Amino acid sequence: MKTVSSAKKKNARAAAHRIRVMIVDDHPLFRAGLHRVLELEPDLEIVGEATNGQEALDKARKLKPQVILMDVNLPNLNGLQVTRELTASNEDIAVIILTAYHDDEQMLHAIRAGGSAYFPKDVDPKELIRAIHQVREGKYVLNDAVLAKPQVANWLIHQFTQTPLAVTDDAELVFHPLSAREMEILTHITHGKSNKEIARQLGISCQTVKNHMTSILRKLAVNDRTQAAVYALKRGWIRLHDTP
Numbered sequence: 001m002k003t004v005s006s007a008k009k010k011n012a013r014a015a016a017h018r019i020r021v022m023i024v025d026d027h028p029l030f031r032a033g034l035h036r037v038l039e040l041e042p043d044l045e046i047v048g049e050a051t052n053g054q055e056a057l058d059k060a061r062k063l064k065p066q067v068i069l070m071d072v073n074l075p076n077l078n079g080l081q082v083t084r085e086l087t088a089s090n091e092d093i094a095v096i097i098l099t100a101y102h103d104d105e106q107m108l109h110a111i112r113a114g115g116s117a118y119f120p121k122d123v124d125p126k127e128l129i130r131a132i133h134q135v136r137e138g139k140y141v142l143n144d145a146v147l148a149k150p151q152v153a154n155w156l157i158h159q160f161t162q163t164p165l166a167v168t169d170d171a172e173l174v175f176h177p178l179s180a181r182e183m184e185i186l187t188h189i190t191h192g193k194s195n196k197e198i199a200r201q202l203g204i205s206c207q208t209v210k211n212h213m214t215s216i217l218r219k220l221a222v223n224d225r226t227q228a229a230v231y232a233l234k235r236g237w238i239r240l241h242d243t244p
Helices: 002-016 028-039 054-061 081-091 105-113 125-137 149-162 170-173 180-190 195-202 207-222 225-234
Strands: 021-026 045-048 069-073 096-101 117-120 141-142 146-149
Touching: 002 170, 021 028, 021 054, 021 105, 028 125, 045 054, 045 117, 054 069, 054 081, 069 081, 069 125, 081 096, 081 105, 096 105, 096 125, 096 195, 105 117, 105 141, 105 149, 117 125, 117 141, 125 141, 125 146, 149 180, 180 195, 180 207, 180 225, 207 225
Parallel strands: 021 045, 021 069, 069 096, 096 117
Antiparallel strands: 141 146
C-alpha cells in the first residue's frame, strides 16, 4: 500500500509541474499534428483546443492554460486580437504565435500584441517544445534568440527603426498594436464599406471613423484604406468570408 500511495503522490507532483498548454487553430489536420507531438512530452499537458478566436478566449478563461499555441488566421477574432486581450488581463499566460505568413513585420505585430514567441508553421517540433518551456519561464523567443523582457523592449525599438512602420514621430506607438475598435473598422473596410456605412453600423460618428482610419494607416505605414485592407488580408488578420 505504501508503494502504491508513494507512486500516486509522485504522479500527482509530476502532474502539478506539467505545463498546461492549449492549441488554437481552425485546421483539424494541423491541430491534430500539434496534439500528437505535444502529448508525447511527459512535462506538457494539453488542457484544451479551440477553432476560432471567441472560443479561444472563452476556453482560455475557463481552462487557464499557461501557454497557448495561437494561429493568426482565425474566424471571427484573429490570433493577434485574442493574444492582446488575454495577455492584457492575465500576466501568467504566454502565447506562442504560429503563422503561415512569415515576415519581420508580422513578427513585430505579434510581439506588440503580447506574444512571447513567434514561429512559422513549419517550425521544427523540437524547437517549438523548447520554446514552450522558455516562454513559461518568462522568456521571449525571436529569431532563434531567447530574450528577457528588457531585451524585448530594446528589440522592439530597434525593429521600429528598421521597418516601414517608423513613419511616425510617436515613440510610444511601437508598443501599441491595432486596438479592438481599429481592427473592427479594418474588417469593415476589407468588405468594401464606406466610412458612412461603418459609422452607421457601429453607432459612431463619421469623424470618429476617420480618426480611427488615420491611426490604422499610421500603425500599418500604408497610404490608403485599400492598402490597409490588402495588408490585413495578406497576413491572415481578416478573412473575407467572415461577416463583420
